[in-house]
Amino acid sequence: MRTQSPKAERPEHLHLQVDLGQRSYPIVIGSGALADPLLAEHCAGRRCVLVSDQNVAPLYARTLLDRLALVDDDLIALPAGEQHKHLGSFQAILTRMAERGLRRDGCVIALGGGVIGDLAGFAAACYMRGIDFVQCPTTLLAMVDSSVGGKTGLNLPSGKNLVGAFWQPQLVLADVAALSTLSAREYRAGLAEVIKYAAIADPDFFDWLQRNVDAINAHDADAIVHMVATSCRHKAAIVARDEREAGERALLNLGHTFGHALEAATDYTQLLHGEAVAIGMVQAAQLSALLGMADAADTQRLIDLLSAVGLPSVAPPLPLDRLRHHLALDKKAVAGGLKFILWRGIGKAEIVSGVDERALDAVLSGQ
């Protein structure tokens, strides 16, 4: 899918498409994707704001502002971190949008990780009941997961992502060169979501990941582009079939029901989201094996791959009742009880309701 001619005027980036009818949009992946002319074309002739955080803005915002002929006041640089994904930051973005005179034809550009993408996307969804936005993810996690698919939102003190909207971007630019400034731990956390796609639906990709652990751990550019593109392809296909998570899209939550409970039970201070998802996937695999749905050998293969890229697979010791409490708050819970994403082995995830409580407790207590 890459342009081969070295004289091509367009840079050699991979272009994928999220098919959502009139709301379809391209994902541009590659080193230097932030300079792709699609962005300037998209923003031409209208007011835009650039939303970022105080870690990312000093690295990449200046170039973008200049390229798009924006002024310093068009940049909203929020404090960095999940603890700022709250209504106060949402209000700060909206207030600046109004001050800068954005109208219904305005556009919001999100430059950063998942927190920035979620906040900026939700602000775009709500400002004047919805305006355009562009995702420029700068973390691996955001590139392979949160920037694609239109889930936006913020946290309440009572729970993560309790407030939000489904609101699709018009363009996603995944510039893998931005990953050079990512910490090793953040990079690994992103790999958990990459492995998730393999675990849900793609045993060949799982094999590829196993074979390419050295290149992945060396941050090899080609390996990263392949991982990002494969992950985005899976996400785009699932979102195209089930945009609002009426069914199949819930598979993308493999490891997330357990993971969210782990994050909450450790007050969001010990585990990065990707680390919690890694452990959560192992717990989902263990529960699947306990219920007789899958072979324990698949659990071991998952643990081995996670370990090979430096991700945890065992939860820190936590009281069972605290974990159960946080599980019960899961958004996927309905009056009928919890839904779990389990598997029948690598590449074969399923949505399961009515899980045996003793098996669940056994997994949660690490027995």
Next chain:
Amino acid sequence: MRTQSPKAERPEHLHLQVDLGQRSYPIVIGSGALADPLLAEHCAGRRCVLVSDQNVAPLYARTLLDRLALVDDDLIALPAGEQHKHLGSFQAILTRMAERGLRRDGCVIALGGGVIGDLAGFAAACYMRGIDFVQCPTTLLAMVDSSVGGKTGLNLPSGKNLVGAFWQPQLVLADVAALSTLSAREYRAGLAEVIKYAAIADPDFFDWLQRNVDAINAHDADAIVHMVATSCRHKAAIVARDEREAGERALLNLGHTFGHALEAATDYTQLLHGEAVAIGMVQAAQLSALLGMADAADTQRLIDLLSAVGLPSVAPPLPLDRLRHHLALDKKAVAGGLKFILWRGIGKAEIVSGVDERALDAVLSGQ
């Protein structure tokens, strides 16, 4: 359309339908509609919160809580008034929803005027990326306008309704008995939106309103039901054809571009929304006449009807530059300039761009 049998188990309310495919919903209109069994059926078996304000809650909340088997903590009674339609109230609703354990199958019931409907609807739109809600409008304005059609939102310090979502209710209950506790001024303000439907698209309804001024001013129950039903029918038809205001729905803003500027220029302290809309409709009619689109006799008929029901038709004296400033902030403004809703006479509204600036100034300065 009324059930004739006095023995019918269902109360004798008028049922209209807003046709939006899978998101279609009924509007139940009549005295006692709050007791319609549809509400209890809709809320059965799931967690609900009742959002109201401190004026309305003491009048009607207890009965609803009891009928729906809700507890006191399920009632959120916000301070009353447009000045509370802000992010703080939004946060208060969302926080309580989380505390009460609402999940994706939960439901929000809005009981009050337009402020409550807008806030509660927006909270329903955003909580867990969207849950059900029911509108129980208690003002004439909310019954004939804001409770139908799915516009929800709140104000920023920089402007009204700058934040919001399109989010349709599943049910609207317009209990005209609730209007007995409405102040005479609030009732008249609601009549402005009723007259608006006649002015946009229904000369026969305009004639009916002229002929029935005495019954309207006497708060005659049959006249009120006819006004509410006719208004809701018009709104439902337009919303069904253009839910997200890509075109025709903008006609519903007749008088609103001028009206919003008048409200803002008087700091929202002098004019009720309906009063500002009344004046705004007259200004739109005057501008139409000045541009040669309509006969000035139609402007006079409009002024006469507004006067007959006690509504103003002349703006308070305001500096021209302040009005122009607020007009420029109108949400309907795009890079190409302001759009106005004008008319070619009673019942024939049109969307017009590129209005002559001198004619506009002449109308704004009352010349």
